[in-house]
Amino acid sequence: xxxxxxxxxxxxxxxxxxxxxxxxxxxxxxxxxxxxxxxxxxxxxxxxxxxxxxxxxxxxxxxxxxxxxxxxxxxxxxxxxxxxxxxxxxxxxxxxxxxxxxxxxxxxxxxxxxxxxxxxxxxxxxxxxxxxxxxxxxxxxxxxxxxxxxxxxxxxxxxxxxxxxxxxxxxxxxxxxxxxxxxxxxxxxxxxxxxxxxxxxxxxxxxxxxxx
Amino acid sequence: xxxxxxxxxxxxxxxxxxxxxxxxxxxxxxxxxxxxxxxxxxxxxxxxxxxxxxxxxxxxxxxxxxxxxxxxxxxxxxxxxxxxxxxxxxxxxxxxxxxxxxxxxxxxxxxxxxxxxxxxxxxxxxxxxxxxxxxxxxxxxxxxxxx
Numbered sequence: 508x509x510x511x512x513x514x515x516x517x518x519x520x521x522x523x524x525x526x527x528x529x530x531x532x533x534x535x536x537x538x539x540x541x542x543x544x545x546x547x548x549x550x551x552x553x554x555x556x557x558x559x560x561x562x563x564x565x566x567x568x569x570x571x572x573x574x575x576x577x578x579x580x581x582x583x584x585x586x587x588x589x590x591x592x593x594x595x596x597x598x599x600x601x602x603x604x605x606x607x608x609x610x611x612x613x614x615x616x617x618x619x620x621x622x623x624x625x626x627x628x629x630x631x632x633x634x635x636x637x638x639x640x641x642x643x644x645x646x647x648x649x650x651x652x653x654x655x656x657x658x659x660x661x662x663x664x665x666x667x668x669x670x671x672x673x674x675x676x677x678x679x680x681x682x683x684x685x686x687x688x689x690x691x692x693x694x695x696x697x698x699x700x701x702x703x704x705x706x707x708x709x710x711x712x713x714x715x716x717x718x719x
Numbered sequence: 720x721x722x723x724x725x726x727x728x729x730x731x732x733x734x735x736x737x738x739x740x741x742x743x744x745x746x747x748x749x750x751x752x753x754x755x756x757x758x759x760x761x762x763x764x765x766x767x768x769x770x771x772x773x774x775x776x777x778x779x780x781x782x783x784x785x786x787x788x789x790x791x792x793x794x795x796x797x798x799x800x801x802x803x804x805x806x807x808x809x810x811x812x813x814x815x816x817x818x819x820x821x822x823x824x825x826x827x828x829x830x831x832x833x834x835x836x837x838x839x840x841x842x843x844x845x846x847x848x849x850x851x852x853x854x855x856x857x858x859x860x861x862x863x864x865x866x
Contacts, residue, residue, distance in 0.1 A: 625850060660859045660866055661851060 563702055570614070570640065571694040574603040577613035577633055582620025584647040584680040591683030598683075601690060610636040615693070616670075617686075621649040621656055622663040634670045642697070644689055645672045648679045655679075722799045723747060729769070729801055733759055748789075748802035756805050757816050763792060763803070764821055770794045771801065774822035777829060779836040781862045786813050786838055807838065817843040835860040 580588060591598050592606075607613040610633045622630060634643070645666045648654030653664035666672055673696060676689035730744045733751070740755035751759045763771045775791035790803040807813035817840035819825045829840040830849040837858030840846055848855065857864050 623850075625852065658866075660855075 563700075566702055567698050567700055570700075571697040572602040574601070574615040574642075574690065574693070575605050575607050575613045576603065577607055577610040577616045577637055579616050579630060579633060580619045581622055581626055581630075582649065584619035584650065587680040587683060588617060588619045588646065588686065591686050596683040596687065598687065598690075601687070601694070603690065610634075611638060613637050614641050616641070616643045617646050618643060618650045618666045618672075619646045619680075621654065622666060622669075623661045624663060625661065627663050627669050630666075631669050640700075642673045642693055643670055644674045644676060644686075644693060646676045646686060646689070647681055648677065651675050651677060721793060724799045724801050726801065729763070732766070732769075733762070736762055742806070745802075745804075748804055750804040750806065753805050753807055753815055757818065757821075760790070760803065760818050760821055763801070768797070770796045772796065774818075774824050774828075775800070777825055777832060779832045779838055779860075781836065781860065783862060784808070786810075786836065788815050788832065788838060790818070812839060813837065814839045814841055816841050817846075819843055834858070837861060 590596060603615070610616075614637065616634060616637065618630070634641070643666065645651050649656060649662075650666050653659075653662050656662040657664050663669060674689045674693045676685055678685050681689075726745055726747055726749050729749055730741050733741050733749065737755055737758055740751050740759050741749065742752045743750040749759075763769050771792035771794045773793045773795050775793055777791075778789050780787045780789065785806045785808045788805045788807075790805075791800065792803055793800040805815050807815060815838055817825070817829055819829060819840070820842070826843075826845070827849060829843055830846060832838050833840060833843075833846055834848040834850050835858055847853070851859075859866075
């Protein structure tokens with residue numbers, strides 16, 4: 508490998524170092540052309556102050572990235588839920604580390620545990636107090652179907668008997684990874700929502716209520 | 720470690736104090752008659768050398784022929800414990816005197832036994848269901864209860 512005499516002072520004489528130096532020189536040389544700015548046609552003021560996007564995208568982004576949870580942990584799945592909040596699993600990476608003691612500030616309910624009929628009216632009341640839009644994750648076997656207590660006289664066989672459920676996370680109890688995966692599924696679901704309803708699905712007043 | 724007192728000693732004391740109150744002498748438990756429960760319990764709580772001032776729990780067992788209510792008593796002062804039992808032989812309306820006046824902790828526990836086993840505690844100030852709701856059919860921990 509030949510090295511210019513005027514660059515001998517920069518590079519060491521070891522061959523590997525020479526190779527590396529030459530590759531870097533090559534990349535540098537080919538990177539002179541800048542990538543054209545797509546917003547180059549905008550005025551300076553506009554460029555700094557306007558983001559162009561769709562309303563759906565922004566609203567869904569805001570909703571899915573700040574899922575705040577209401578407190579509803581009747582049983583042992585709550586321990587696993589606390590573990591997923593802890594630094595090892597670190598749920599706050601997904602923008603939902605804040606637990607709300609007041610359901611008025613929450614938009615997600617993670618139902619971690621067995622629910623008795625005695626407790627059921629209170630859980631439904633908490634759910635009703637949450638403002639729209641709101642989602643529910645049924646966590647664990649008991650939350651999905653009552654689990655091993657399904658045939659008991661005082662256990663609700665699944666939260667979906669009393670409140671609508673969006674995502675089911677199986678396990679007894681589910682690992683924190685499973686819960687995080689469930690939350691990500693919910694985020695994907697939220698991402699598909701639309702602010703305006705699909706007009707073609709609404710009843711058409713011109714056709715006297717016929718939906719076609 | 721709390722020492723479990725041998726029942727013989729307490730039974731002899733109870734026999735001296737209340738003749739005929741002890742129904743059956745167990746090896747490590749005292750079975751008293753239902754109508755003398757209150758007197759015997761008060762004696763166990765206050766007598767010198769016994770001083771069972773702490774009620775660990777109340778529970779009930781369904782033996783088909785009779786219900787048995789079990790009281791676990793501990794003395795924090797003398798560090799010993801004893802098991803006290805009462806039986807009621809009727810299934811229709813089994814009744815046991817309430818010991819809530821002696822140990823306040825008996826309040827919720829007697830309500831629990833009433834709720835799940837259907838044993839009425841006479842003299843309890845607020846005897847109503849605690850785990851289930853008013854109108855629940857029957858008492859689910861009874862052996863003959865069916866959903």
